[in-house]
Amino acid sequence: MPEFRFEGTNVTGRVVRGVISAETMSDARRKISDLSNRHHVKVSKILKRRTFIYKVRRDGMITKGEQRAFTKDEVSTALKNLGYEVQDIQLKVLDFKLKPPTSEVVTFVRVSADMLREKLSFGDVLQLLIEDTQNATLREALKEINVDLRQGKDSEEAFTKQEKVLGRFTSRMLGLAAKSGNMADIYESTAKFLERNADFKRNLRSALITPFFTILALLAATLFYVM
Structure with a gap:
């Protein structure tokens, strides 16, 4: 959000x-x-808070990237504090956020559940998945959740903010998980539900597509004989 x-x-x-x-x-x-x-x-x-596109130099190497901030000066100050020479910073004009594919969200929940089963802390799980997630929208949402939790915000609030990215059911369940004292079980249950739901939708699409092509074939055959 x-x-x-x-x-x-x-x-x-x-x-x-x-x-x-x-x-x-x-x-x-x-x-x-x-x-x-x-x-x-x-x-x-x-x-x-908006997305800024920056170009910086350090040790003779040019690096480009994106950073979300409230002002251009905030981005510049942060980059300089990291030892970069700022070349250019521009506001990203077309800053559309497309919802990540359901498969990406399912993978995030499933991998989180597996890592929690291995007794990793949720902070470590989030950090690892932020680094490994390819979808930009999902990665940004995970970063914001991580920051909110580190700042001491309520877990339910942190996840509910990302409802448009994760989906209502997923965000509510994961938000409650941290309060339950049994995160691994709730993540596991959520992952199984999402996987079953994804399978159902995939099978439904397949079932609907087959009759559609059958009807097209019949129409084509009818037109052929009529003409």
Whole structure:
């Protein structure tokens, strides 16, 4: 889910900042307005976290990449702190996020369940899967979950934010898993459900496609004899 950062001042003149999640800018404005009225904050700025494309140099080697941030300056500062010489930073104009294939989500849950069975910590599992996931949308969602959990956010909230990427059922189940005290079992059950569901849909498509082609063949044969 998109994130928005707001900045303002309270009645004593102290600067106040915060980050909220919302589907759209209008939703963000409404949520921030409720917060500002409740806490008597005068909001002066609202920024959406966006994707920036950067080009940097270090040790004579040029590197290109993408980074999500609220401002261009944040990206520049972070890269400089890592020892890079910034060549260029541009806002990614066409920043569409396509939902990852169901198979990618199923694989994520299945591999997570297997790793948890091997007694790996969930933090380690997430980090390994972030590095191994090829789909950009899913990888970004896992990164955001990892950051949220490291910042101490509620696991249910962290996963529910990614509902559009993971799906409603998956995000709710995985969000509850951390609270259950038995993560491996819940991940295993979720993986089995998703696998069965994927098999059912695949078989249903196959069953529907075969009659469709049969009808086409019959129509073609009928037209041939009529003509």
